[in-house]
Amino acid sequence: MSVDWKQVGDYTDIRLDYSGDGIAKVTICRPEVRNAFRPQTLVEISDALDVAREDTSIGVIVLTGQGDHAFCSGGDQRVRGDTGYLSEPGKPGRFHVTDLHVQIRRLPKPVVAMIAGYAVGGGQVLQLVCDLAIAADNARFGQTGPRVGSFDGGFGAGLLSNLVGARKAKEIWFLCRQYDARQALEMGLVNAVVPLAELEAETVAWCREMLELSPFALRMLKASFHAAEDGLAGIQQLAHDANLLFYASEEAKEGREAYKDKRRPDFGRFPRRP
Numbered sequence: 001m002s003v004d005w006k007q008v009g010d011y012t013d014i015r016l017d018y019s020g021d022g023i024a025k026v027t028i029c030r031p032e033v034r035n036a037f038r039p040q041t042l043v044e045i046s047d048a049l050d051v052a053r054e055d056t057s058i059g060v061i062v063l064t065g066q067g068d069h070a071f072c073s074g075g076d077q078r079v080r081g082d083t084g085y086l087s088e089p090g091k092p093g094r095f096h097v098t099d100l101h102v103q104i105r106r107l108p109k110p111v112v113a114m115i116a117g118y119a120v121g122g123g124q125v126l127q128l129v130c131d132l133a134i135a136a137d138n139a140r141f142g143q144t145g146p147r148v149g150s151f152d153g154g155f156g157a158g159l160l161s162n163l164v165g166a167r168k169a170k171e172i173w174f175l176c177r178q179y180d181a182r183q184a185l186e187m188g189l190v191n192a193v194v195p196l197a198e199l200e201a202e203t204v205a206w207c208r209e210m211l212e213l214s215p216f217a218l219r220m221l222k223a224s225f226h227a228a229e230d231g232l233a234g235i236q237q238l239a240h241d242a243n244l245l246f247y248a249s250e251e252a253k254e255g256r257e258a259y260k261d262k263r264r265p266d267f268g269r270f271p272r273r274p
């Protein structure tokens with residue numbers, strides 16, 4: 001199942017491609033550093049996700065890394081400063097990835113991680129915050145934080161714990177071992193493992209299956225899965241998604257029209273549902 005990807009936009013660290021039938025693919029293009037991200041990379045991924053979100057022809061988004069060696073090796077240690085990762089020398093550092101994690105969680109379309117090679121450090125957290133993960137048989141997963149003097153106690157710890165269980169999550173973080181694709185599948189870190197040569201075709205097949213389904217139902221499900229995990233922010237997403245539907249109702253429209261007409265709203269004709 002080959003796809004004739006069409007490049008969209010103009011980025012330096014990433015590529016955004018459209019399949020033409022509803023899939024957007026965001027590729028980290030820094031293979032020389034195993035697709036490690038610098039602030040610029042994260043800003044560009046964020047922009048590409050916004051573009052794909054706003055585009056109503058897009059139903060599913062794939063996040064991947066260029067080449068067969070790595071999905072992503074986390075933060076680029078060459079631009080790590082004393083205050084975070086540096087956009088420019090001398091500027092205050094930041095963890096741009098924090099905002100990206102939240103953006104992927106809130107994005108109302110499924111995001112699928114397509115993983116060949118290494119997904120380690122912040123790259124492993126990136127695959128974690130995606131909704132689904134398809135791995136090639138050469139994929140390797142692991143945390144390196146405590147080895148390089150870092151830790152992700154946000155989604156990196158909490159989501160991992162929910163996904164693989166607290167004991168396994170602590171093992172992953174406390175020992176900094178690497179796990180192969182089969183082990184990742186067994187512990188629930190990925191949804192499927194396929195031969196490297198079939199990775200894209202399999203990922204696209206999963207995306208196309210989702211594209212056959214109700215986009216709003218998928219949106220509500222994603223928000224529902226995150227409602228408890230993400231606390232008030234998760235509930236907010238679910239509640240505001242309900243608002244999207246409510247706005248189209250006669251009851252909500254009566255409130256809006258009454259305000260515009262400068263009259264008292266007449267809600268008496270609407271049922272007080274049991």
Ligand SMILES: CC(C)(COP(=O)(O)OP(=O)(O)OC[C@H]1O[C@@H](n2cnc3c(N)ncnc32)[C@H](O)[C@@H]1OP(=O)(O)O)[C@@H](O)C(=O)NCCC(=O)NCCSC(=O)c1cc(O)c2ccccc2c1O
Nearest residue numbers: 033034036073074075076077095097121122144150151152
């Ligand atoms: C990924 C590897 C296991 C791959 O090993 P392999 O043997 O295949 O390749 P090399 O090691 O030879 O790498 C080739 C080349 O790439 C460079 N490189 C690889 N990863 C990085 C990187 N992350 N940053 C910079 N450069 C990298 C490597 O130096 C080589 O360059 P040459 O010039 O020598 O050719 C292995 O490479 C590896 O283990 N990489 C490091 C993984 C790592 O420790 N990542 C950082 C973890 S911390 C993190 O990601 C992080 C980011 C955040 O934004 C956070 C935010 C908030 C809280 C926590 C955060 C956080 O922990």
